[in-house]
Structures are given as structure tokens and as C-alpha cells.
Amino acid sequence: MEKRWIDLHIHTTASDSLLTPKESVEIAKECGLCAISITDHDTIDGFAEAKQKADELGIEIISGVELSVTYMGDDFHLLGYLIDHENPEFLKKINSFREERSIRGEKMVEKLNELGIDLRMETVKAIAGNGSVGRPHLADALVKEEFVHTYDEAFARYLGYHAPAYVPKKFLTPKEGIDLIHLVRGVAVLAHPGTSRSQQVISDFLEIGLDGIEAYHSQHDRNTTTQYINLAKKLGLIYTGGSDCHGKRKGKVLIGTVKVPYRCLEMLRRVKEENY
Ligand code: AMP
Ligand code: FE
Ligand code: FE
Ligand code: ZN
Numbered sequence: 122m123e124k125r126w127i128d129l130h131i132h133t134t135a136s137d138s139l140l141t142p143k144e145s146v147e148i149a150k151e152c153g154l155c156a157i158s159i160t161d162h163d164t165i166d167g168f169a170e171a172k173q174k175a176d177e178l179g180i181e182i183i184s185g186v187e188l189s190v191t192y193m194g195d196d197f198h199l200l201g202y203l204i205d206h207e208n209p210e211f212l213k214k215i216n217s218f219r220e221e222r223s224i225r226g227e228k229m230v231e232k233l234n235e236l237g238i239d240l241r242m243e244t245v246k247a248i249a250g251n252g253s254v255g256r257p258h259l260a261d262a263l264v265k266e267e268f269v270h271t272y273d274e275a276f277a278r279y280l281g282y283h284a285p286a287y288v289p290k291k292f293l294t295p296k297e298g299i300d301l302i303h304l305v306r307g308v309a310v311l312a313h314p315g316t317s318r319s320q321q322v323i324s325d326f327l328e329i330g331l332d333g334i335e336a337y338h339s340q341h342d343r344n345t346t347t348q349y350i351n352l353a354k355k356l357g358l359i360y361t362g363g364s365d366c367h368g369k370r371k372g373k374v375l376i377g378t379v380k381v382p383y384r385c386l387e388m389l390r391r392v393k394e395e396n397y
Pocket of ligand 2 (some may be wrong): 132255
């Protein structure tokens with residue numbers, strides 16, 4: 122079979138998507154993708170279930186994770202690919218991030234309470250299930266309890282970066298994030314640079330070991346994608362891509378909507394081979 126399109130950025134119910142790992146793999150198969158990566162926020166809990174389904178359906182799957190780091194007061198996301206996801210030191214670290222997410226969720230609920238919104242953490246937890254707690258769960262809870270009309274309104278009024286109930290995640294520096302990915306022999310890629318003021322920081326991240334840039338993304342238009350592919354080539358970085366699907370939370374299921382060529386996976390494997 123000719124190897125063609127892939128999706129290297131998919132969330133599941135292990136973090137803040139509405140689709141289970143199994144469902145995500147099934148959709149990828151229906152879309153005709155030949156390879157995927159599950160990249161949940163601060164957890165690899167979705168990987169085992171996804172791998173089992175991917176093996177069954179004959180789709181290639183690689184391990185992945187999405188970490189949040191803070192740089193110059195802004196939040197940036199790092200994707201770690203082809204990681205040794207069973208490394209105990211790594212698991213301990215990302216479990217602590219998950220716990221921090223839960224504590225942060227409670228702090229955001231407290232802020233909402235101070236704003237006169239009587240939301241309870243139990244409602245958020247019921248929505249998050251076993252998933253690593255994130256703002257999307259709070260947004261869903263606000264919609265469910267009819268404090269806002271829509272998911273987007275929840276971010277605009279309360280949960281967005283400059284909104285009153287926003288609480289930043291625990292401070293992790295870019296170097297700590299990249300080093301953690303490298304500790305487990307992974308490849309470190311800057312996620313969706315087009316969604317933040319990332320251009321200025323890419324060269325700084327390069328100096329501390331960044332391996333690649335996510336050029337294809339559901340929030341990048343064609344010009345943005347081309348711009349990041351060219352930038353990656355210029356800087357000697359690889360480029361990757363994926364849909365960043367969160368189930369229908371962001372309107373529709375995005376798996377398969379971003380055309381990412383198989384060579385991105387080949388580049389990841391090449392870097393892994395060269396580095397380790
Ligand atoms: P967290 O990691 O808890 O800070 O939540 C980040 C997630 O929230 C992202 O992956 C998006 O899915 C979602 N998100 C962040 N900002 C917005 C926004 N303004 N509108 C809708 N969703 C957002
Ligand atoms: Fe997310
Ligand atoms: Fe992200
Ligand atoms: Zn993501």
C-alpha cells in the first residue's frame with residue numbers, strides 16, 4: 122500500500138477530547154490515514170488503547186505527548202514524539218503535571234465562584250472523567266450549567282488567557298520541557314507556532330535543542346504552513362503536522378482534515394536515529 126497521509130496531533134478522552142482513543146483510531150482509518158500519533162496534554166494514558174486498535178486496523182502509530190511550557194510570559198506547547206513512554210522518571214514527571222492540572226482546575230473554579238458563578242469542581246471532574254483536567258472541561262461545565270451559551274463564550278468571558286478566571290499552569294521552562302522529551306529519547310517539536318507569537322522564539326528554542334516545528338495544523342492556512350516549512354528548512358529543523366483534533370469540542374471532528382505527508386513521520390524517525 123502506498124503510504125500517504127498521516128495525522129500526528131490527536132487528543133483523546135485521556136486529556137480534553139470527546140473521542141476515546143479507540144474511536145479516534147477508527148476515524149483515522151475511515152479517513153484513509155496510514156499513520157497517527159496520540160498527543161494528549163501531559164499524559165500518555167490513551168496510547169495503549171489506541172495502539173491496540175491501530176494494530177488491529179493496520180495503522181501505524183507512534184507515541185506522543187503535548188507539554189506546556191512558559192516563555193517570556195506566554196504559553197507554548199511542545200510535542201514529544203517517539204518517546205520511551207514507559208520510562209518511570211518520565212511517568213512520575215507527567216503525573217505530577219496532571220495533578221497540577223487538577224489543582225489549577227480547582228483554582229479556576231474558585232475564581233469563577235468569586236465572580237458569582239456557582240460552579241462546582243465535581244461537575245468539572247464528572248466531565249473530565251479520567252482525563253487530564255483542562256480548560257475545555259471547565260468550558261463544558263459552564264455550558265452544561267447554563268452560565269454561558271457556548272463553549273467559545275466560556276473562553277471569551279472567563280477562561281481565555283486574559284479572562285478573569287484564567288489561571289496559568291505550573292511554570293515549566295522550554296529547556297525543562299525539551300530536556301524531558303530528550304530524556305525519554307524523543308523528538309521535540311514546537312506545536313502550532315502560528316497560533317502564538319512563536320516566530321521570535323523559535324531561534325531561542327533551537328539553541329536549547331528543539332528538533333522541529335509543526336507546520337501543518339488545523340489553525341494554519343496554506344501560507345502559514347509554507348512559511349513554517351521554509352523556516353524549518355532554513356534552520357535545519359524538521360517539520361511535522363496534525364489536526365489537533367479534540368473531538369467535536371472545536372465544532373467538528375478534525376482528524377483527516379489536515380493533509381500531512383508521510384515524509385513528516387520519516388523525518389521524525391530519522392532525527393530519532395541520528396540523536397540516539
Ligand atoms: P489548558 O491546557 O487547560 O490551558 O487548555 C488548553 C486547551 O483549551 C487548548 O488545547 C484548546 O483545546 C482549548 N482552548 C484554549 N483557548 C481557547 C479558546 N480561546 N477558545 C476555545 N478553546 C480554547
Ligand atoms: Fe487541548
Ligand atoms: Fe496545543
Ligand atoms: Zn493539542
